[in-house]
Amino acid sequence: MNKMIELIQNHRSIRKFEDKLLSDEQIKTIVESAQAASTSSFVQAYSIIGVKDKQKKERLAELAGGQAYVAENGHFFVFCADLYRHQLIAENYSQDASEALESTEKFMVAIIDATLAAQNAVLAAESMGLGAVYIGGLRNQLTEVCELLKIPPYVIPLFGVAVGYPAQQPDKKQRLPLQHIYHEDEYNQDKVAYYQQLNDYDEEISAYYQKRTNGKRKDTWTGQMAGLLAKPARMYMKKFVEQQGFNKR
């Protein structure tokens, strides 16, 4: 196993950072790494907002559901799906591009582009000895996030990434069995095998929680998922992304 694969496979989300800011040089290296990712038909349909302002970070922490590490970190990045510059280009070419811009296809392209860039950023940061955590909670209240960060139409903040000097070393959480995620030549729809894999995985995850909490917690993964599915979250999203100009046709 080479160093890069070791780094990739040793990933943990870091949620507690030392009180030390990233340098501008570090930020630049991280953003340049993000930009080096592949992009669908070279569209580069994303942008990144780096938040330094302490008050803005605190407000974002509130909006994301009160996670302290959104404010307390070395730097906070907001990754956005972005077709705003494409809209400006169309304007400049006196072209009505709304059909393309508003399509579900382009919505997907912009999410994929932004996410490829983000994962490059996270790995670049980790390779520099920094830690990182994705903040999906940013999607809790996107209207407010957009106001705060002056986000124009055709842009959707997708998630945050808090980066900084790690002040914790959490355990690695075991993923689903490889054969559950990875299929060969066709999707394996054998439900009996599927449920068996989930069952085995539940036992593994439950043992992990029991060990970590001295027996206090023994959640299973399917139990967690069932709980999550029972509380539909962020149901305003469809309307919100349409208001931003995406996913309308």
Added chain:
Amino acid sequence: MNKMIELIQNHRSIRKFEDKLLSDEQIKTIVESAQAASTSSFVQAYSIIGVKDKQKKERLAELAGGQAYVAENGHFFVFCADLYRHQLIAENYSQDASEALESTEKFMVAIIDATLAAQNAVLAAESMGLGAVYIGGLRNQLTEVCELLKIPPYVIPLFGVAVGYPAQQPDKKQRLPLQHIYHEDEYNQDKVAYYQQLNDYDEEISAYYQKRTNGKRKDTWTGQMAGLLAKPARMYMKKFVEQQGFNKR
């Protein structure tokens, strides 16, 4: 600059591979690297189909618009947004999870999860001396792709990744200026600066094409984008993703 950042920043899409298959060990390492990526609320809402069957690869190459490297490579991965196992879990808990599963939010979560995993896979492959290219053309005809790979509901193939031993060393394409992609504290909506950046970038990209083609091509980036926007692509996508159970509310 450390080795990892060098690797990330030296990324090029490889579209010509030696006639040599990946070993099962290499495939396993790549998939395990994919699995190590972060996942929203630990949902692991993706799956990967590795295609070895030569006929299936050739059919996928056709469906993706006739790109030879979809069939001719060391291994072909299809990355899917996947809430199928979550649907099975809900069934098992006698729970109606359709509101959550069908939400635009969960559609985004599944795309993000699959894409984080994919970028880990690509970088793992590159660190092993392999090359890779994303195949967005897979989305040209997803109904046929789903038939071929026996994809169940609540699963959407998002893109392919062809991996193999590189048989070419393409130039690196210059990305948008950093300050165009990266904003500080708020989104910079200064249109004059924006158009100026695009103009500078157009000159750079045009010089790149002229050099590469001995003056035959001199496209600008905004020209390419305007061309792309003028031909709305994959407009069946909204209906398709809804039929698969996603993005309905």
